[in-house]
Amino acid sequence: MAAVSAPLQSEPGLVARLMGRPTSGIGLIVLVLIALAALLAPWIAPYAPAKLSVAHRLEPPTLQHLFGTDDLGRDVFSRMLYAARASLSVALAVVVFSSIVGIVLGLTAGFFKKLDTPVSRLVDAMMAFPDILLAIALVAALGPTAVNVVMALGIVYAPRLARVVRASTLVIRELPYVEAARALGVPTPVILVRHVLRNVASPILVQGTFIFANAILAEAGLSFLGVGISPDIPTWGTMIAVGRQYMDQAGWIMMFPGAAIVITVLALQLVGDSLRDLLDPRLAKDI
Amino acid sequence: DPVKGGVIDVATVGEPPTLDPMASTADLVGIVTQHIFETLYTFGKDWAVTPLLAADMPQISADGLTYTIPLRTGIKFHDGSDMDSADVVASLERWEKIATRGKQAAEVIAGIEAPDANSVKITLKKPYAPLLSLLAFNNAAAIIIPSENAGEDPLTKFIGTGPYMLKDRKPDQFIQLARFDGYKSRDGESNFYGGARKQYLDEIRFVPVPDPNTRVEGAVAGQFAYADALPVEAYDKISGGKTKPVILKPFGWPVFVMNTKEGLNSDIRIRKAVQAALAPNDMLTAAFGSTDFFAVDGSMYPEGFAWHNIVGIDAYKPDGDTEAAAALLKEAGYDGSKPLRILTSRQYEFHYKMAQVAQAYLEQAGFKVKLDVVEWATLTKNRQDPKLWDIYITHSPFLPEPSLNGFMSDTTPGWWATDAKHKAVEAFNAESDPAKRAKLYEDVQKVIYDEAPIYKVGDFNALAAQAPNLEGVTPAPWPFFWNAWLEK
Amino acid sequence: MDRRTETKPLLVVEGLTKHFPARNGRIVHAVEDVSFEVKRGSTVGLVGESGSGKTTAGRAVLRLIEPTAGKALFDGVDLFSLSAAEMRAYRRKLQIVFQDPFSSLNPRLRVAAILGEALDACGFPRGKARRERVAELLTLVGLSPDHATRYPHEFSGGQRQRIGIARALAVEPEFVVADEPVSALDVSVQAQVLNLLGELQKKLGLTLLFIAHDLSVVEYLCDEVVVLYLGRVMERGPSKLVYAAPRHPYTKALLATAPVPDPTRRRTHVALTGDIPSPIAPPSGCVFRTRCPEAIAACAETIPPVVEIGNGHHVACIRHDERA
Amino acid sequence: MLRSILNRLFGMIAVMALVVTIVFVIVRVTPGDPAAVMLGPDATAADVAALRSRLGLDQPMVVQFGRYVLGVVQGDFGQSIFLNQPVTTALAQRAEPTFFLTVFSLLIATVIALPVGILSAYKRGSAFDQAATTLAMFAASVPSFWLGLLFIQFFAVKLGWFDTSGYGGPGASFLDRLNHLVLPALALGLVSSALITRFARASMLDVLNDDYVRTARSKGMSEWRVVLKHALKNALIPILTVIGLTAALLISGAVVTETVFGLPGVGSLVVSAVLRRDYPVIQGALLVIAGLYVLVNFAIDMLYLAIDPRVRY
Amino acid sequence: MSETLAADTILSVRDLKTWFVTRRVIAKAVDGVTFDLKRGETLAVVGESGSGKSVTSLSVMGLLSRPGRIEGGNILFRDRAGKVHDLATFGPADFRKIRGREIAMIFQEPMTSLNPLYTVGDQIGEMIALHEKVSREEKRKRALEMLKHVEIPDAASRLDDYPHQMSGGMRQRVMIAMALACNPSLLIADEPTTALDVTIQAQILDLLRRLQQQFGMSILFITHNLGVVAEIAHNVVVMYAGRVVEQAPVNDLFAHQRHPYTKGLLACTPNAGRDIDATGERRALYSIPGSVPPITALPPGCAFEPRCDFAIPPCKAAPPPLMPAGSDGFSRCIRSAEL
């Protein structure tokens, strides 16, 4: 009811509102920069990521090598740009994959009463597996390729989304506008998409941001453990794993990718948090 | 001066898959179990075979077919029983059946018997020079266990005659060995693995620490008296204070094994192209950092070994010969469509690093390269299948007996089996005079370089860390801690 | 008599019953054996306290929930016996307007799309004709055609309720259930919406089932009234008769307790004591007897039948004739 | 009351059954033949076939599943290929460090997170709140293994306060073992405290807006009493849930942390089992951990019952 | 204390301004509210949703949530000892002494206003224990007594019930019992019957009236239902968009409205006697055109001017002051005399 207070004001766009808050504004800018860096890696990177120069191994940061060189004399900065591509695209793929699975499961459980119990139990059971552990087991079973890592993490995160979607669907299903659509004889699939899915978009977006962040961390963890995507594709996680051996001679190899993870994940969380504030009416209710 | 007492923690590269040294060729199994179990022979200085449980070197018949081995008396097993020839025969028969090296020997062994309680007799089908070395080895080892346990497979009672006995084992946590008070040492001086074995330490604990950096940090923090197999990068780190570096020089050699049976490398011209393309200098630098830890060396055995020679090694190009490689490729009609598959793992980081450098050089020469990076377990499985790879990367310590190297057999992955090889190897194996064998080995090395069934990258040293107060440890590829003591 | 009351009923509801499953295998008797008629072009009011089953009855008639038992003859066709596909064809003849003007409109759709969905449902072609139809509908409910491009949150409660009404009217229904369409609105806006409904009914010849708990609104708007209590009909009949001479103790109590904006007519006593019993375990016999000031022992024994006492006035009370 | 306990018990059993099924499926999707893996590279086809039939791998899937379930029900998770001991024994031997690591991290996380979360919510929008939220978010952004590495580098190697790895030798005192747990528990606990803080804050915020909190204030109660007696108790339910969830997350965090710190726990067992292709161990560990998670959830449900009278239907 | 308070007046709100100030907007939720409440009487505050009724009552209780703040005006309150306080200047600690003991409050939503985790006995007992030193048994006894006062059947057995085990009407009774437990001199009731059914509403109103006679407290009764006002109030304050537009004794107000808004409100409630003619044909209801403007965008003049049938150009210029109107009332309309 409190939403009545300002019904006549038209709202500015979501991005504008995110930019309007200092935290999410910074987060968004950082994310855009990182995404640009990843996208433009081939043009920005001063060296080819795999270009080795054994004579110049373990050189500290200089003007030639902004972030120094690694154990094979490769340019850490260039590799980080390419690693951003891999890490971000894996994480993004995880978000997409888990969203699809989660949305299907959540909508099914939430909208079709008969399927609720079985699907929810399945989701509960899937939730019972700790993320990295399940991912490790799946990757171990399927083999450490990018596709399998994405699938494994996707399966790990899908139930979370499924729960969110289910919870929202349960609410939306009972809302009068859905009933109005039913009263008009609108077919169920159309109702699902036009009314339900559209309105669970906000929680999915919020959750998706957090899954993105978690997926980056999880992928790094998997790579660190050596069960991530193929090690000849640089990711931040594999870079840390390599850099670990040179922690005190050549700390930069490990510090820069670690910092990249922290910054990216932090930015995502800042944005996600603001998104939740802006999109979740429960929390937005009194201001 | 040596003092009795004390407990040491030894950080090892992981948990040994088994404590039955017959069942595995893993170095780690040998390192741990050599304290518990003993063999008839072992290696003394300069890798000369020397008796351990045997009283003396065997009497070999003139035709080289009968070995009569006298046994020491008064030797007790950890369970208190006495060792006699029946135990030895039962143990050796088990070895023939179970151990990789035992199976190898079984092909030439006609029979093993005990003429009396204190000697055994081994009859051969044909003269076989490597036999004593095989008996002396500490992995897939011909250990002597009580005859009543010899029927066990897998072994569950770890009863040996060694200076230390198994007290407790918590997989992935520790293997605890305690001094065996009934141990009877040989008299006289210690002689590398042989000679007298002194039991100064009360307990030796092997702690599996699979992560090399954790081993380094543990050593630096003073947690381990000895930490095995450290990354060479850690040298500076372990050089101060609570621990000090131990370099075993030379330790072994990294090797690229080529699949001579199927795929690209079944064509000798391609193999020669690989041989020409690779640049060991950069590969070793990437893998081991400074020349303190490696040597660019084409000889199959480095200087200091009886087997050292330089025959054939001009095919070994320290900085690679890209043009020659490209020419060879062209001659072979390689069009760059089929990738050269390099199977490697990151279990040993230096394998992977060499692979990466190798890839760069091979690509320069015109190869299309695909790195297939898998877990070690997968690698050991996949290398069995000739369809899956063209090169796989491994390494080996310098084995005291050249015929123990895998590629010397026709059946190990790589499947190198040519007439030239057979001719050289058979001559080598049949000869028992060491001096003549060294000469014959030149031929073997020549065939290896001519046919390129393997590519030896170079020599590398092993780095370990040792507490400053730990004394009496002889640098060895498989470190042992009898004879060691803790300075007060 | 009003001209409208003479025409034959458009909707006849007979023995409508709806049970919901409750926890532990019990059931909620939301609607029990409810019968009433709605004549073409007339307005029937459904009144009762919260939980008496008004909404459930309304939704069941439209088969938005599946009824447990009963019949709903719409123009002679039993809606409850239709297959899902057959029902879809009927949907556009029967529409509903909801109570809450905020949750009854999808916040992510523009007004044009909300109305468009309704137009889709009756196969209205896209394009210019549709835009004109949307404008026409908006004008009909007193909004301006350029409101079509706005989102629901850009409207006030009363305006949203108008959009809800426009959506219901878009398919040109014959029968509309209005479930407390004004309860959530401010008093000053409530009158606007009531006037609109009245006008539209006249103009379009709508038949209306008007659900409300505000007795004065029902008295004003409805030709007939059905009083529900715990899912059962207590009394029904032409509004005039029921309001002027209620024959059921419950109706009397309702009318007596409804606050009237006139300080000079303050009540002196409370007619009803106690709470409404749970619909999971309704009292035996007459469901109202636990609160009825006139209850006697016999009330607990039989469920009083709904009997006609003349002029379409029906009562379900075994003592109704004692008070006649 | 009893009825709802039984209800939940039934739900839990259903979930457990699904968990067992999922684990079974995961292991069965593994390409390759477990028997071949067990016997190692040199095994002959005949040996593999013999082992297959000994393990029942030649039976139809349904039969295999039945046997597997039967085994699990009896607490038999099979035999570790690598360790040559029952999986249950292997797990039991490694339970202790994982248990203490989890408990301590959870303790650290909760002790930090609860007060901070509550205060943050109470002082919503204040400098404290902003600092706390930002810090929590920062903590949640740090990969725990990276933090662990930094900790080792600083506290163990540079300062030498703690051991870098392991869990003490045989017969080490409990205190000595504690010493080994401090850094990993801290690394893990700090990262997890973030989640709990944010959740505690959110649920407190929710509750602080509730009507009965206003009622409590209108009674003339002191603020801390309003917050601790009326608000916190209501917020506790979602907070408990997230603490339970965190316990599960911690186990998964333990996988990486144990590896970094060389703790011989269930986590590092799983990692090495993966590298060793020791499928029965992976299977068993997954099952036990998922089972624990389900149990924890059940326990939390029971706590709900104890705390919230409304749940007793 | 510069302000004086007539001896029979317990609460006097004078030109109260309570604003919600955020970075983006200033919401003047209450902007000029003035009324007096006499001892032992009931003052009803009516107004549509959002008109500032709750904010007014929360200002009196000091329960405003951020970013709400009293920006001006006085809230004079006479305590039991006869001392006059200006609540607008109170800090949290001062309020704690007043709340519960001097001023108690009940709320609109009986469903959510009680803490679901404590028994009703505990919650009533807590109120007593907060303000008086009582033993455990004493507390329980007093709680039971209060439950009996509010006519909960079988009170002894309901004492240990949890709120969810009670119906809405019961819960509202419990709220009242709790509010009156320490015998406050002022009870603020914020729409206490809005969420209830008519039959239950009648019971609660009856109960309040009876308790007022018994305990002698004054009641500030907030509602938007004019019927309820007629039922319970002695005096009435009508609010629109954060301002008092009219104040009058209840009979005067219903007899003759001195503000077009009040007039409109009364006219637009359907009344069959008035709106349906003899032939059964219903007349269109009177309706106030337009809708309530958002408080963040009020017109510069009279807030009701855009919807007012009586508006004249001067209405647009400046907000009219609250002027005496009728015998004992006030109106914020410059044309009140003409109505």
Ligand SMILES: Nc1ncnc2c1ncn2[C@@H]1O[C@H](COP(=O)(O)OP(=O)(O)OP(=O)(O)O)[C@@H](O)[C@H]1O
């Ligand atoms: N989906 C449902 N599941 C279970 N019970 C239900 C459901 N919908 C309604 N009920 C129950 O059925 C009874 C009748 O509810 P209904 O909503 O029809 O009442 P109502 O008269 O419309 O009340 P209100 O005036 O509050 O809108 C109530 O007791 C309600 O709790």
Ligand SMILES: Nc1ncnc2c1ncn2[C@@H]1O[C@H](COP(=O)(O)OP(=O)(O)OP(=O)(O)O)[C@@H](O)[C@H]1O
């Ligand atoms: N915390 C807040 N922040 C900003 N504005 C607020 C806040 N609380 C109330 N308001 C605004 O103050 C105005 C008055 O609100 P109030 O709750 O007093 O209305 P009311 O008359 O009690 O209405 P109702 O009948 O709906 O209870 C409303 O416009 C509301 O939006």
Ligand SMILES: [Mg+2]
């Ligand atoms: Mg309803």
Ligand SMILES: [Mg+2]
């Ligand atoms: Mg209010």
